[in-house]
Amino acid sequence: xxxxxxxxxxxxxxxxxxxxxxxxxxxxxxxxxxxxxxxxxxxxxxxxxxxxxxxxxxxxxxxxxxxxxxxxxxxxxxxxxxxxxxxxxxxxxxxxxxxxxxxxxxxxxxxxxxxxxxxxxxxxxxxxxxxxxxxxxxxxxxxxxxxxxxxxxxxxxxxxxxxxxxxxxxxxxxxxxxxxxxxxxxxxxxxxxxxxxxxxxxxxxxxxxxxxxxxxxxxxxxxxxxxxxxxxxxxxxxxxxxxxxxxxxxxxxxxxxxxxxxxxxxxxxxxxxxxxxxxxxxxxxxxxxxxxxxxxxxxxxxxxxxxxxxxxxxxxxxxxxxxxxxxxxxxxxxxxxxxxxxxxxxxxxxxxxxxxxxxxxxxxxxxxxxxxxxxxxxxxxxxxxxxxxxxxx
Numbered sequence: 246x247x248x249x250x251x252x253x254x255x256x257x258x259x260x261x262x263x264x265x266x267x268x269x270x271x272x273x274x275x276x277x278x279x280x281x282x283x284x285x286x287x288x289x290x291x292x293x294x295x296x297x298x299x300x301x302x303x304x305x306x307x308x309x310x311x312x313x314x315x316x317x318x319x320x321x322x323x324x325x326x327x328x329x330x331x332x333x334x335x336x337x338x339x340x341x342x343x344x345x346x347x348x349x350x351x352x353x354x355x356x357x358x359x360x361x362x363x364x365x366x367x368x369x370x371x372x373x374x375x376x377x378x379x380x381x382x383x384x385x386x387x388x389x390x391x392x393x394x395x396x397x398x399x400x401x402x403x404x405x406x407x408x409x410x411x412x413x414x415x416x417x418x419x420x421x422x423x424x425x426x427x428x429x430x431x432x433x434x435x436x437x438x439x440x441x442x443x444x445x446x447x448x449x450x451x452x453x454x455x456x457x458x459x460x461x462x463x464x465x466x467x468x469x470x471x472x473x474x475x476x477x478x479x480x481x482x483x484x485x486x487x488x489x490x491x492x493x494x495x496x497x498x499x500x501x502x503x504x505x506x507x508x509x510x511x512x513x514x515x516x517x518x519x520x521x522x523x524x525x526x527x528x529x530x531x532x533x534x535x536x537x538x539x540x541x542x543x544x545x546x547x548x549x550x551x552x553x554x555x556x557x558x559x560x561x562x563x564x565x566x567x568x569x570x571x572x573x574x575x576x577x578x579x580x581x582x583x584x585x586x587x588x589x590x591x592x593x594x595x596x597x598x599x600x601x602x603x604x605x606x607x608x609x610x611x612x613x614x615x616x617x618x619x620x621x622x623x624x625x626x627x628x629x630x631x632x633x634x635x636x637x638x
Contacts (some may be wrong), residue, residue: 246296249290250305253312256285256337261349263336266511268383271291275342275379282392283339287318290333292325294317301329309334313349359386363393370397377439381432388429395421396429401438409456438466461487465525466507467496470516478520488531495536496520500636501571505531505546505555509620514629516636527555532562543635545569548576549617550590557594564596567638570623570631573604582622583615 246570250258264270264283273279278632287309295302307319319336363385384630386460400501401422408416426433430451437454437528438445448454466498467484469475475482479496487492500519504510510523527533543565544559546552552571576583586608593605608616 247290247294247301249288249294250301250579251285251287252308253314254306256287257349260285260345261352262629264345265349265353269447271377272382274345275382275594276376281341282450282571283345284360285337285339287337289321289323289335292327295325296327301326306331306333313429317344317348363388363390367400368500369444370400371595374436377394377435379433384429384432392425395425396433396436397542399426399433400440403433403437403455405441405448405454406456408452408458409553411457412460413452413455414460418459418542431524451621459489460597461573463488463530464493465528465530465531465608466492466523468501468510468523469498469553470519472512472523474518474520483558488528491522492531492534495534496522498540499545500541500542501537502632502635503542503544503559504620505544505552506620509545509628512625512628514625514632516632519636527558528638529555529562532559537563542567542570543567545634546571547617547619548604548608549586549619550605551586552588553597556601557596568601569635570620570628572600573607575623575627575631576604576618578627579618579623581616583612583618585615587593589616 264274270279274281274283287305290302290305309315312318314337315459316337317340318334319338320332321335322330323333324330337348339348346357360382364375367374367378399418402418402421403416403550413427416423416426418426434445434451436452445451445454452459464485464487467478467486468482469478474497478484498518498520500516501521502519502521503525504513504521504523505526507524510521513521513523537572542563544556545568546555548571556566556568556571569601589609607613
């Protein structure tokens with residue numbers, strides 16, 4: 246293969262790769278972001294190149310002359326010293342999307358017809374939605390035809406404030422399931438925003454525009470550690486609450502024990518007037534709850550760099566938060582049970598006390614047998630002793 250004199254098949258392969266099989270470039274062409282005409286240089290040979298491969302030189306001219314796209318080619322008279330004067334193809338010019346599709350061939354033609362079939366019912370609803378459909382072209386292509394036909398039915402029913410006080414899955418829709426809306430949330434949101442002249446974006450997204458309540462996520466476990474606390478929670482031994490629910494609903498107790506991991510939370514001893522919140526790991530955003538301001542709060546996490554990172558994050562909300570069993574004494578007591586920490590934190594977190602900073606640095610420096618003491622490896626009697634001491638402070 247030569248590096249000059251591009252043949253129609255070669256140009257077709259180039260356009261297929263660069264324009265058609267590149268999602269970004271394809272969307273930009275269809276939307277007009279990358280405009281037309283599209284000009285492709287055909288790499289006219291020098292005299293020396295043509296002389297070295299005369300057969301390819303003649304094939305190059307012949308194929309473009311016989312091509313059905315000959316009229317789209319710019320030709321130029323060129324004088325070659327050894328070969329004389331020749332009319333050579335210089336540039337292929339494609340004027341619009343349709344000519345690009347037709348030049349690439351059957352694969353592109355078939356795909357574009359599929360797009361038309363998918364888009365038609367949506368554009369019948371609102372022809373101005375075409376730019377949004379192009380932006381979501383791959384999403385649209387991956388949908389079943391029957392599902393695509395649900396989109397205009399859905400768009401015609403959704404209106405501002407219709408979901409006030411409801412979860413998204415509880416919207417009163419006819420002939421369209423709410424799981425379909427949830428699965429195609431981004432596409433539907435952008436279509437509605439275009440349909441309603443950016444009204445959705447101005448209300449900070451589809452959920453706000455509909456008025457829907459956010460679906461609970463980021464669950465945490467809540468466990469009363471004494472009979473009185475249990476009775477105040479309707480006798481329930483354990484609850485699972487979302488971040489927002491926990492933030493909005495004060496727990497009926499004096500002492501709140503926050504535990505990084507899930508399993509240690511199940512093994513906590515009886516503690517008077519105490520409720521444990523555990524299993525959240527890095528999920529600490531609920532700690533901006535106003536009701537925490539008059540509670541006695543303790544935090545217990547792994548002794549490793551990530552454990553101190555989470556402790557630091559928690560202190561963004563409660564600066565005087567007391568750490569429990571995250572000290573040098575505990576590390577030395579159970580050093581033989583330590584394990585290596587995968588992917589440790591590089592930089593010391595900002596909200597640590599002096600003794601915690603020192604322990605963090607010692608972990609980084611490899612001062613101990615290994616760099617991680619998991620909560621689960623601390624003995625039950627030691628845990629009970631330290632937690633009871635915390636309650637007396």
